[in-house]
Amino acid sequence: MNNLIEFFKKNFHYFLFAILLILSIIMMGKSMSYSKYKFARICQNTVGPIQKSWSEMIHRFSLGQENDLLTQQNVALMREHKNMFIYKNDTVISMMSKTDSLHPRSMRLYDYTYAHVIYKTTDQAFNYLIIDKGSEDGISRDMAVTCPRGVVGVISDVSDHFSSIIPILHPDSRISAIVAPINQVGTVVWEGPNPQVAYLENIPQHLEINIGDSVLTSGFSNIFPKGLLIGTVKEVSVGQNASFLTIKVKLATNFNKLNTVYLIENLHKAEIDSLKANFKNE
Amino acid sequence: MNNVASNILRIIIVLLLQVFICNLIHLFGFITPAIYILGLLLLPLELPKSVQYLIGFCCGLFVDMFTHTLGFNTAACTIIMFIRPYIVKALNGRKTSDSVERPIPGVKDFKWLISYVGVLTLVHQSLIVMLETMKFHNFLYTFIAIIGNTVLTTFLILCTEYIFYPVQGKNK
Incomplete structure (x- = not known):
C-alpha cells in the first residue's frame, strides 16, 4: 500500500497531464456541438462584454473607411431624389434623349458626386474652400456644393486635381432662395463676420415671415436643385x-x-443659359 | 522562486496581448501569431511539473474562451508543457549542465534558442491547426498555415526575448 502511494506521488504529474489532456479533449468534442454546451455559454457570458467593448474601440480605426462607403451610398440615393429630374408625364412627343431607367418619363437634370475639403477659411472677409477633386474628376465651374446639413456654395475655379469654392460666406455669393411656407423668392447674401449668419434680401415688407421658417434653394438659378436647406x-x-x-x-x-461635401452638376445648364442669353437685361 | 511575480505578470501581459491584438491579425487571411506561448516558454524549468501543466492548461483555456475554440489551445498548451523538458534535454545533448538554467538569450546561444522556440511552436501550431481543420482535409492549406504561423510566431517571440533580455556586451 505504501508503495502504491509512493508510486502515485512520484508520478503525480503524469496523471495530472493525462487528466488535463482528457479534459481539453472533452471540451473540444463538446465545442463541436456548440449551442448545446453549457460551459461554452458560460464562457461567452463572461468574455462577451469585454470583447464587445474592445471591438467597439477597434472599430473606431475603420470609421473613416466606413464613412466613405456611407458617402458613396448617400450620393447614390440622392441621385434618385425627385428634385434631380424633370418630369414629363404629359408630353405628346418624347423629345428627351437621355432617359433614366428608373424614371422612364423623366429626364435627369442634376447629377451628384462628392469630395473632401482640404483647406478652408471661415473667419475672413473673403472666405474660400479648396476640395480634392478637379477637372480630371469631372468637376466644372458653377457646380453647386452642398453638405449633409445644408448648402455650402458654388465652384469658382477648377484645376486638374483641385477646385476652389466660393461659399455662402463670401460677399460675392448670391443664392436664389425661397422662404418655405409662403414660397416668396429672395436672395441670400453674406455681409458680416459671423460665419453662422447671412441675410435674406428682396422680401417685401407686407409679407409675414415667422422666426424659424426654413429658407430653401429656389432652383431658379440652374445651379442648385430645388428645395435644399440653406438655413x-x-x-x-x-x-x-x-x-x-x-x-x-x-x-x-x-x-x-x-x-x-457633395457636388451637384446641372447637366443642361448650357442649354438653359443659351435661352436666357436672349433676355439679357443689362 | 524569487521571480514568481514577474512570471505571473509576464504571462498576464502576453495573454492580454494575444486575445486583444494578435488574435485580430490575419496575415494573408490565415496567419495568426500565437505570441502567448512566450509566457509558457520562459517559465523556469525547475518548476514542479504538475504546476507547469496547470499553468499551460489555464493559459490555453483563457485564449480559447476568447476565440470560441474551447479545448484546442488548451490541449496544445498542455502538450507543449509536457514535452518541454524533453526538448530541453535533447537540445542540451551530452553536455552535462546543471538543472538550474533559463531558456533566455545570454544564458543560451541563438542556435539553441531558435531550435527551442521553433520546435515547441511547431508542435503547438501543428496541434491547433490540425485539430481545427480536421474536417476539411485540405492538406496544402493546413501545411501552409502551420508553417506560416510557426515562422511568424517564432520570429516574434525571439524578437521579444532579445529586446527584453539583451545579450551582455562582454560576451562578444
Whole structure:
C-alpha cells in the first residue's frame, strides 16, 4: 500500500497531464456541438462584454473607411431624389434623349458626386474652400456644393486635381432662395463676420415671415436643385430701405466642421443659359 | 522562486496581448501569431511539473474562451508543457549542465534558442491547426498555415526575448 502511494506521488504529474489532456479533449468534442454546451455559454457570458467593448474601440480605426462607403451610398440615393429630374408625364412627343431607367418619363437634370475639403477659411472677409477633386474628376465651374446639413456654395475655379469654392460666406455669393411656407423668392447674401449668419434680401415688407421658417434653394438659378436647406429665419426687422424686410438667416451649414461635401452638376445648364442669353437685361 | 511575480505578470501581459491584438491579425487571411506561448516558454524549468501543466492548461483555456475554440489551445498548451523538458534535454545533448538554467538569450546561444522556440511552436501550431481543420482535409492549406504561423510566431517571440533580455556586451 505504501508503495502504491509512493508510486502515485512520484508520478503525480503524469496523471495530472493525462487528466488535463482528457479534459481539453472533452471540451473540444463538446465545442463541436456548440449551442448545446453549457460551459461554452458560460464562457461567452463572461468574455462577451469585454470583447464587445474592445471591438467597439477597434472599430473606431475603420470609421473613416466606413464613412466613405456611407458617402458613396448617400450620393447614390440622392441621385434618385425627385428634385434631380424633370418630369414629363404629359408630353405628346418624347423629345428627351437621355432617359433614366428608373424614371422612364423623366429626364435627369442634376447629377451628384462628392469630395473632401482640404483647406478652408471661415473667419475672413473673403472666405474660400479648396476640395480634392478637379477637372480630371469631372468637376466644372458653377457646380453647386452642398453638405449633409445644408448648402455650402458654388465652384469658382477648377484645376486638374483641385477646385476652389466660393461659399455662402463670401460677399460675392448670391443664392436664389425661397422662404418655405409662403414660397416668396429672395436672395441670400453674406455681409458680416459671423460665419453662422447671412441675410435674406428682396422680401417685401407686407409679407409675414415667422422666426424659424426654413429658407430653401429656389432652383431658379440652374445651379442648385430645388428645395435644399440653406438655413432658418433667425430675426426679422424692418430695414432702412422701407420696401423690404431685413431678415437674418441662421445658416444650416457649420462651416467650421465641414469635411465631406457633395457636388451637384446641372447637366443642361448650357442649354438653359443659351435661352436666357436672349433676355439679357443689362 | 524569487521571480514568481514577474512570471505571473509576464504571462498576464502576453495573454492580454494575444486575445486583444494578435488574435485580430490575419496575415494573408490565415496567419495568426500565437505570441502567448512566450509566457509558457520562459517559465523556469525547475518548476514542479504538475504546476507547469496547470499553468499551460489555464493559459490555453483563457485564449480559447476568447476565440470560441474551447479545448484546442488548451490541449496544445498542455502538450507543449509536457514535452518541454524533453526538448530541453535533447537540445542540451551530452553536455552535462546543471538543472538550474533559463531558456533566455545570454544564458543560451541563438542556435539553441531558435531550435527551442521553433520546435515547441511547431508542435503547438501543428496541434491547433490540425485539430481545427480536421474536417476539411485540405492538406496544402493546413501545411501552409502551420508553417506560416510557426515562422511568424517564432520570429516574434525571439524578437521579444532579445529586446527584453539583451545579450551582455562582454560576451562578444
